């Protein structure tokens with residue numbers, strides 16, 4: 001792993017509702033957009049003082065769409081959503097942590113739940 005800052009090099013839609021970002025270190029990341037919206041880091045979605053998430057996963061419309069992407073400086077991306085929300089600034093560090101590819105998320109949350117047999 002390198003400590004140099006990685007940046008998005010390219011973006012494309014991998015499939016409907018799944019944004020792909022190619023990072024400068026060669027990583028091909030994938031982001032289902034609803035999951036991105038659920039992890040919005042803005043002050044309306046996360047309490048600034050306690051870090052508690054105000055936005056519940058079910059608050060995000062199932063058919064949420066990503067309408068626009070704006071670079072913020074050289075460290076973050078700002079997303080504009082179809083529900084009118086556009087205050088979330090996603091730092092590159094956060095985006096890398098949210099990557100849902102098989103290498104980054106070998107165990108999907110839903111599979112963790114299904115392993116509770118007892």
Ligand SMILES: [Zn+2]
Nearest residue numbers: 040042045088
């Ligand atoms: Zn937000």
Ligand SMILES: [Zn+2]
Nearest residue numbers: 029099101104
């Ligand atoms: Zn990944």
